[in-house]
Amino acid sequence: MPIEALLLALQHGDSAFPSGGFAFSWGLEELVNDGWISGEADISAFLADLLANRWHGFDRVALARAHEAPDLDALAGIDRAVEIATWAAPMRAGSRRAGRALLGVHARLSGGPVADYRALVDVDGELGHLPVVQGLVWRTAGLDRNSSELLSAWTMAQGIAAAGLRLGLIGHLSAQTVLTAARATIARLxxxxxxxxxxxxxxxxxxxxxxxxxxxxxxxxx
Amino acid sequence: MNAPALSPATPAKTAPAARVGIGGPVGSGKTALVERLIAAFAARKVDLAVITNDLVTHEDAERVRRSGLIDPARVSAVEAGACPHTVIREDPTLNIEAADDLERRFPGVELILIESGGDNLASTFSRDLTDFWIFVIDVAGGDDIPRKRGPGVLKCDLLVINKADLAPHVGVDLDGMIAEARRVRAGRPVIVTNCRRSEGIDAVADHLEREVLFRT
Structure with missing residues (x-):
């Protein structure tokens, strides 16, 4: 991998990149509160399930389509497909909220088509889903499709591990064990x-x- | 990627709202200050909205919404993901989104108050989130707080020392505390309040009108 491309991926995959992602646990907080998840093995299993049964067949597919969308009309069409295919209303709302947050940051940073899409999303309540926005903003930033897909999986893994840490479920070392396991799962998928x-x-x-x-x-x- | 084929509706052009952060330790009186400022700015005909960053619940947002002082739709709550520092400093994205959303829904809003979740003396606001920020401490927290030189006390644009009325009851030398605060802040603004009795609130509102809204 060329050095410039690696550095680009490191910047955008960094948990310090501002995207609001740290405030989303994607169901983990509720499962912890209800006693269904209580340690490192449970978090790893929860994350593996999300990676295999959401990221691989859904987020990854939507992101890839968005990454290759020829124009913003096509992008909006993919966004609407994600809206329709996400059956739980809170999941739809969470996906839009996380996507709009990432879109807002990139619109301010890069302007151009990202800012144009942000303007569109501002007046259309169905648009702005996270994987679609990831496809748009990472392509615009110069990341290729494969890297963008991996970043999407990695930010999901990182977010869940960090949420587990902040929920007091695992320590900072266990969080890295969870991520190491997730890395293998992502590579396999x-x-x-x-x-x-x-x-x-x-x-x-x-x-x-x-x-x-x-x-x-x-x-x-x- | 090509230019958008879909044309978003263009809202009427209005000046962006000033965004003012209000941070400070748990229990120092941030929500009380927000409530008093809502009333003060209503009297001054300032178009206002509020964002709260409660740590666990939406309690502060509900308290402000139920105050009867402001349209509840003008009060937004943002979750901090157990990171009250992060959501106002390292990654204030969700607060910026909430503020943008308020500006879209209420064109003409002039001032957005962003109340941080209760935190410690180290919290500071990102300059990309706020145009101006206030740090609220209270006398019951001890008169040594300014001397500890926390970044919140040192770096804020305006330091508010609240609960002035409690000073004699908690053994605090209020004049000494104010002098110490002014000294560590190298003369930058310090205002003393008693939010329960609305004392000092006009001074805070005057300061914001002058320094943030440029109404003088």
Missing amino acids: AAVSPPADLTAFTPVADVALSRHARRDARLFAT
Whole structure:
């Protein structure tokens, strides 16, 4: 990998890159509160499920399509497909909120088509889903499709491990063990072609996320 | 990528709202200050909105919404993901989104108050999030707080020392505390308040009108 490309990926995959992602637990907080998840092995299993049954067949597919979208019309079409294919309303809302946050940062940083899409998303409540925005902003930043897919999986893994740490479930060393396991899972999945259509099945996370949305006392947005 | 084929509706051009952060330790009176400022700015005909960053619940947002002082739709709550520092400094993205959303929904809003979750003396606001920020401490926290030189006390644009009325009850030398605060801040603004009785609130509102809204 050329040095410049590696540095680019490091910058955009860095947990310090401002995207609001640290405030999303994607159902983990609720599963912890309900006693379903209580340690490193549980978090690793939860994350492996998300990677295999959401990222690989859904986020990755939407991101790849967005990365190759010829214009903003096509991009909006992919965004709407994600909206339709995400059955839990809180999941849709979380995906849009996380996507819009990332889009807002890149619109300010780079302007151009990203800012144009941000203007479109501002007036259309169905647009702005995270994987679609990732495809747009990372392509605009100069990341190729493969790198963008891997960054998407990595930010998911990093976010879950960090949430587990802040929920008091694991320590800083255990978080790295979780990430090491996730790295192997991502590598295995990345070597396999994703399905042709948007495909996700994470009922435990979806139900947890829906329950979480009704909870008043919570640390995380999802 | 090509120019967008879909044309977003262009909202009427208005000046962006000034964004003012309010941070400080837990229990120092940030929400009380926000409530008093809402009333003060309503009297001054300032178009206002509020964002709260509660740590765990939406309690502060609900308290402000139910105050009867402001349209509840003008109060947004942002979750901090257990990182009250991060959400106002290293990664204030969600607060910026919430502020942008308020500006879209309420064109003409002039001032957005962003209340941080209760934190410690180290919290500071990103300059990309706020145009101006206030740090609130209180006398009951001890008169040695300014001397500890926390970044919040030193770097804020305006330091508010709240609960002035409690000084004699908690053994605090208020005059000494104010002098120490002015000394460590090298003469930068310090205002003393008693939010429960609305004392000092006009001085804070005057300061914001002059320094942030440029109304003089």
